[in-house]
Amino acid sequence: MRRRLLYAQSSAMAALIEHADELMASASFRMVKAEGKTRAGFFACSDGRSVFIKRSEVRSRLAGMYQMILGSRASRALRGAEILRGSGFHCATPLAAMDLVQSGAIAASDLMSEALERALILSHFALGRAGEPRHGYARRKAVSDALAAEIRRLHEAGIYTRDLQETNIMVEECDGRLRFYFLDLEDFRHTSHVSERRRTLNLVHLDRSIGRFVSRAGRLSFLYAYARPSSRASRRKMVTDFLGLKREVERSHGRG
Helix, strand or coil, rough: CCEEEEEECCHHHHHHHHHHHHHHCCCCCCEEEEEEEEEEEEEEECCCCEEEEEEEEEHHHHHHHHHHCCCCCCHHHHHHHHEEEEEEECCCCCEEEECCCCEEEEEEEEEEEEEECCCEHHHHHCCCCCCCCCCHHHHHHHHHHHHHHHHHHHHHCCCCCCCHHHHHEEEEEECEEEEECCCHHHHHHCCCCCEEEEEEEEHHHHHHCCCCCHHHHHHHHHHHHHHHCCHHHHHHHHHHHHHHHHHHHHHHHHCC
């Protein structure tokens, strides 16, 4: 299988990602995700710092041939990082990226990025980790309002993603302000104008992922903070449109 280096921040990172297989099989690797064709986790380097490694395998040779033309998940993640950082948004900095090519098709791709060791997944930051004391309403409201403003700013910059899940957002407090990091960068796109449907789809996907631990009132509060409706009628229309699209999405996922 041929290795194709897409990007490396330094020669050390290039050398490291060349051995991604051995790194992920070593005792220094801590797996945090193993779903379908994706494995990801943290590797503790000899210098004491950690890096995050994500391996995405391709489901079929045909899909791998398409990726040779359209770009692998690693190459699309590099593009997503460029889109976000170029517009002043935060994400885990890519350190290296590599494709594994076999018989003219991409078989897998590896992305190595900085480990966000001081940031927490959105739900853990806002609510507290499972088994730990829950954070209060004031904290949840502050995080919700700040995230709504950040996503509105994202859309106004012409950026959207096809997979806005709460597990794809991490939060860190820096000098009294909240900093949001976006993950799963391969799904980010840039356009001249983000349509209302795409905006609402992002909100629906996020709502479906946080619905397990945020009340209906809390989710409505987030929607109002995002849209800032000027009247009761516009608020009612916004909720009606949102719920209609949510039912459509849930039917497509076999839940309606």
